[in-house]
Amino acid sequence: MGGCRVLCQVWGGWWRGPGVGSARKVAGFGTEARRQLQPRGSSNRSGSLGNQPFPGLLHPENLSREELVDVLRASVVDQKGKPGELTLFSVLPELSHSLGFGEQELQVVRASGKETSGLVLLSSCPQTASRLQKFFACSRRAQRPTATYxxxxxxxxxxxxxxxxxxxxxxxxxxxxxxxxxxxxxxxxxxxxxxxxxxxxxxxxxxxxxxxxxxxxxxxxxxxxxxxxxxxxxxxxxxxxxxxxxxxxxxxxxxxxxxxxxxxxxxxxxxxxxxxxxxxxxxAQMPLHLHLHCLHLPGTRPRDAPIELLAPLPSYFSRTLQCLGLRQQ
Known part of the structure; x- marks a missing residue:
């Protein structure tokens, strides 16, 4: 499934330009049936997340175009292929070049809503993008869920x-x-x-x-x-x-x-x-606590096991769960 990139979007304002959490790269898209995506420097230890009301919440309006590209590039969590208003769409050409695609265009295959955190699926391969869009469409007709929030x-x-x-x-x-x-x-x-x-x-x-x-x-x-x-x-x-x-x-x-x-x-x-x-x-400034946690994708080949991509929660979401005593299962 060539030319795919998965971003872990930490805060919405999707059309305005998302804040994106830093997450590690994983080579060989389509080679594992399940992947847990963890931000750099993250820890499984529970405990205090500090006194900030919304830790990890980024503000795109405070970023330059170059800084947004750097944040997006650092947020690639899965990849295969060649290494007016500020929005994700407006910097896709720079992001494509930064990821080593040259003049190839990146297109959004799947994304959460405007203010929703979670996964953003991009592709530089039209055939891959088309295949994934057909997979999502067929899943909807069959009423098979492909996204979990x-x-x-x-x-x-x-x-x-x-x-x-x-x-x-x-x-x-x-x-x-x-x-x-x-x-x-x-x-x-x-x-x-x-x-x-x-x-x-x-x-x-x-x-x-x-x-x-x-x-x-x-x-x-x-x-x-x-x-x-x-x-x-x-x-x-x-x-x-x-x-x-x-x-x-x-x-x-x-x-x-x-x-x-x-x-x-x-x-x-x-x-x-x-x-x-x-x-x-x-x-009154609280971000929307709606997170695209998991995407189900088809394997690279018809007989391959399906792929499950999991996005870590933003820090402010984890803080809220701690404060309210809501434990993930």
Missing amino acids: WAVTDGIPATSEGKIQAALKLEYVDGVGSVVPVKSPSRKDILEGVKRTLSHFRVVATGPGCALVQLQPLTVFPSQLQVHMVLQLCPVLGDHMYSARVGTVLGQRFLLPAESTKPQKQVLDEALLRRLHLTPAQA
């Missing part, structure tokens, strides 16, 4: 696992896009861009008023997982776009009308803030 949620889902199904559409108000659910969509709605979406979820760990949830989308739609968790009345921690749709009266949560609820900074209750050791002002 981890999310920390404000609230605990009512059931420990299940499916979330919702018809969603993308609406624009004053130039800002927002995803809203559509009840009982008609055939006309489907033709006009409404899509039926589906995700699997499983609660991995729980704490007082919070949970670590594994999510596997079986369809592709912008902000699908964030909106699905809001529909479960458990918005993802750091979701400053959709969390305001969940209201609370006398301790009972309910959904507010999506069409009339404007995005706002997520508001957390005092008990959760204390456990996170955050002030309300710090919580």
